[in-house]
Amino acid sequence: MNAPHTPAHVIIDDFLPEQDAADLLAFALENRTAFEPAVVVRDGDVLAEKDNRSAMTSTDLGPMRSTFTAAVEAHFEHLCKGIGLAPFGISGWDMSLAVHRDGDFFSEHIDTLTAENRDTLPGDRLISMVYYMHLPGARFEGGELVVRHLFGRTEPVRIAPRHNRLVAFPSIAPHAVEPVRVPGNAWEDARFSVNCWLLRGRG
Numbered sequence: 775m776n777a778p779h780t781p782a783h784v785i786i787d788d789f790l791p792e793q794d795a796a797d798l799l800a801f802a803l804e805n806r807t808a809f810e811p812a813v814v815v816r817d818g819d820v821l822a823e824k825d826n827r828s829a830m831t832s833t834d835l836g837p838m839r840s841t842f843t844a845a846v847e848a849h850f851e852h853l854c855k856g857i858g859l860a861p862f863g864i865s866g867w868d869m870s871l872a873v874h875r876d877g878d879f880f881s882e883h884i885d886t887l888t889a890e891n892r893d894t895l896p897g898d899r900l901i902s903m904v905y906y907m908h909l910p911g912a913r914f915e916g917g918e919l920v921v922r923h924l925f926g927r928t929e930p931v932r933i934a935p936r937h938n939r940l941v942a943f944p945s946i947a948p949h950a951v952e953p954v955r956v957p958g959n960a961w962e963d964a965r966f967s968v969n970c971w972l973l974r975g976r977g
């Protein structure tokens with residue numbers, strides 16, 4: 775359980791069986807051409823906004839998609855409890871692979887879609903999850919996830935992007951990715967992740 779005054783978040787280390795973690799990372803490493811520069815969506819407009827975010831994403835998880843969703847489903851009640859939410863019917867999954875390379879970052883934001891953006895998904899993002907992966911000895915530095923609580927004067931939590939670590943938090947919690955440094959900027963040295971949002975249907 776989280777202490778009462780820390781942001782409600784859950785960390786699960788060794789989230790996937792070792793072989794699945796290696797296969798998922800291998801899939802991301804091998805499918806480099808599927809990644810495109812990430813965009814920021816605001817008020818219904820898709821913005822390639824270098825001021826707020828620099829990363830690349832791909833919605834193709836291939837055969838690893840079902841491996842990943844099954845693992846999340848197995849932890850669903852635990853995740854809800856740690857975040858302080860009653861379990862809900864998942865109306866949809868929003869998922870992508872992401873890579874942060876040298877100089878990449880994501881300034882503070884929330885994942886909840888509001889206004890016109892809300893209609894782009896078949897439900898509201900309630901839980902945000904980030905699953906980290908990288909090769910042993912990958913040379914990136916930085917890229918900590920910083921999660922801030924919405925209310926109260928509490929210290930933000932800073933979470934290192936450790937291989938095979940899942941972090942979950944409420945999608946409305948402000949969070950950011952600190953700048954990543956990758957000496958030499960080799961693809962194999964980057965900070966890879968799966969971003970996954972659990973959607974709840976609307977009444």
Ligand SMILES: O=C(O)CCC(=O)C(=O)O
Pocket residue numbers: 872880885904918919949950951967969
């Ligand atoms: O990569 C991370 O640690 C977080 C990414 C994120 O906040 C997002 O994609 O919305």
Ligand SMILES: [Fe+2]
Pocket residue numbers: 883884885902949
């Ligand atoms: Fe986010």
